[in-house]
Amino acid sequence: MHETIPDLMRHAASTYGTREFLRFPDTSLTFEDADARSDGLAAALIDKGVRPGDRVAIMMDNVPDWPLSWLAILKAGAITVPVNVRYRAADLEHVLRDSGAVATLTTEEHVPHIPGTVYVLGSVPRARIPARTHEIANFQYTSGTTGFPKACMLTHDYWLRTARLVADQVRLRDDDVMLIAQPYSYMDPQWVTLLCLIGGIPLVVLPRFSASGFWASAREHGATLTYVLGSMPLLLHKQPPHADDGAGRLRLVLCSGIRPDLHRAFEERWGAPWRELYGSTESGPDLGVPIDAEETVGTGAMGLPYPGKEVTLDEETGEILVRGAPMMKGYWNHPEATAHAFRGGWYHTGDLGFRDEHGYIHHAGRLTDMVRRGGENISCAEVESVLTQHPAVLQAALVPIPDDLWGELPKAFLQLRPGHAADEDTAMSVIEHARGRLARFKIPEYVEFVEGFALTPSARIEKRHLLHPERDQRAAPALFTGKERP
Structure with a gap:
């Protein structure tokens, strides 16, 4: 197993070379392209004075420079601070100030909103850089359980384990194509990027989620895998049925929070199994349902613990508790919140659950504010x-x-x-x-x-x-x- 994300990128570049890696509406990059361009950007950051352990924010839409900037920051030995492009004064200033970001990488349209040092991405030289690493890869901000957003300190090991666990769950194949529509500042496109590096498969990145255009895009790009969550499934379900709904190459949909009453309808309409993935920013993937577990369809079961994870229920409250790897190092600048979250040696998710007779855990509400x-x-x-x-x-x-x-x-x-x-x-x-x-x-x-x-x-x-x-x-x-x- 590779020790860092740059290690994985370089291995993928040498192994898969000119195979397609990143597909955006107007751009396609091979594994070699992504490695070389992120090297060049990393060299530019080092030239600007970025040092190992420095925090560098990224505030961009779903454009190729987002994943390239992520890889470059990590190659420079720095720590990435993903920033939601919809943030404005209060939340943006909090994230940049709390993280101590030395600069923000962005594109022209977002410059007016960003305080502090801003670098607008343009052409950068191609250069090999010396290996520079830091244990922490991301300060990934999450609302946590209480108070203002806190930065989860996520290591290279956290990200690599997350991607490998999901790759095993989906039984990654050489002919797979992954499609994602969530903003890159979220968790999902980041671990999905690593999953594609592991398998040497293309990642199709949509500019944004569109309920009316999502499945047409999946068919157009020959997607075999995708991940949806939140309101996305219901928005897709509310679209008028289409004769081609079940067409295409799709073989699996991963989803967090599948509605039990619509689960079977989803599968029948789009012609592929939908399987649950439960986790959090703090703990990565905790529970998953295997592809062949057809008995879980419509039950609300969130699955069984991934290898390396233990999941139990608090005897008094019914709260879902987790320990094992991957797991965040803690909350940046919040030792008391970290200690509270990990009291008793378990990460307290804030979610309530119950276990059925087959051992599957189900969601039953939330404790958090x-x-x-x-x-x-x-x-x-x-x-x-x-x-x-x-x-x-x-x-x-x-x-x-x-x-x-x-x-x-x-x-x-x-x-x-x-x-x-x-x-x-x-x-x-x-x-x-x-x-x-x-x-x-x-x-x-x-x-x-x-x-x-x-x-x-x-x-x-x-x-x-x-x-x-x-x-x-x-x-x-x-x-x-x-x-x-x-």
């Missing part, structure tokens, strides 16, 4: 902090409300300062304030004004009083949608 909107984790504390910076807001509480399409949507309960009216103008003023400071997916979809909040003994808002199961959270008095006015 977060909203899961489609494939996005939203830290309630982060959004609440921004909302309370508005001059009209005294206190704020963000909670998840159920949604058929997105799974959950964020709803904000606001207690106003004296002198401010609980009306639509105030609600929209707060929403516009948030839009300038947070990524779009974090903006509350609903706003409700309250006279006050019940507090816990530690003076925290007791959110359980806000969510009454018998009440329609979209039809409450003084409720306003977070959508923009026409």
Whole structure:
């Protein structure tokens, strides 16, 4: 097993050479191309003064320079800080400041939003560089369980193990073609890139996810494998049936959070098995369902532990606990949060579960103070902090409300300062304030004004009083949608 990601890249370049590696709408790169171009960019970074252990951010759309920059930063011995292109003032400044990034690699359209040192990618010399390594490959920001986003320190070993475990699960073949549509700043395109390096197969990267165009792209590119999550499956299901839905070369869909009631319909419509993959940024892949486990279809089973992983349930709470490898080194700058997450020697996922008679673990809710909107984790504390910076807001509480399409949507309960009216103008003023400071997916979809909040003994808002199961959270008095006015 290779010790670092650059080692794997060089091995793939020497083994697979001129075979296609990365396929974007207007560009195709071979394994040799990717190795040489990332070498050149790494040399340029070193020339700019980047040193082993430095953090370098990447803020780009799904363009070839994203994976090339990732490889280059690692070849320079530095640590990559992926940044969501939808981040704006509050979340962007937090990530760059907290990580201590020495520079950000980006493209022209994102320059106006980025503080600090920015490098716009252009032509770079081709050069061989000396091997420079650092144990940590990524500061991968996640909302975690509480508070502002924290950086998971992910090692080269973490990424390589993740890719190999999934490669074994999918029984990777020489004629496979992988397709991905998630933003490269997320986990998935990164481990998928390594999976393709392992197998010497092409990775097709779509600019963005399009429910209407996804399967047409899969057929066009001859994709055999793909990975979807969050709201993607339901959005695909809501598209009108097409005569070619079951056509093409697709042989397996990996998915996190397959809806049991639609599982069999997915397989019948698109002519391929759908298999569950459960994990997190902190712990990588934890549970998976084998390709041939047809008995799990429609049951909601998330699978069995991957080799090297142990997964159990807390006897008192039912929380899913994990240990083994891969696993993050901890949260950057947050030793107390790290200790809390790993109390008792197990990583506490914040998810509740149960085990069926066949040994498969199922999901049964979540303990953490977060909203899961489609494939996005939203830290309630982060959004609440921004909302309370508005001059009209005294206190704020963000909670998840159920949604058929997105799974959950964020709803904000606001207690106003004296002198401010609980009306639509105030609600929209707060929403516009948030839009300038947070990524779009974090903006509350609903706003409700309250006279006050019940507090816990530690003076925290007791959110359980806000969510009454018998009440329609979209039809409450003084409720306003977070959508923009026409």
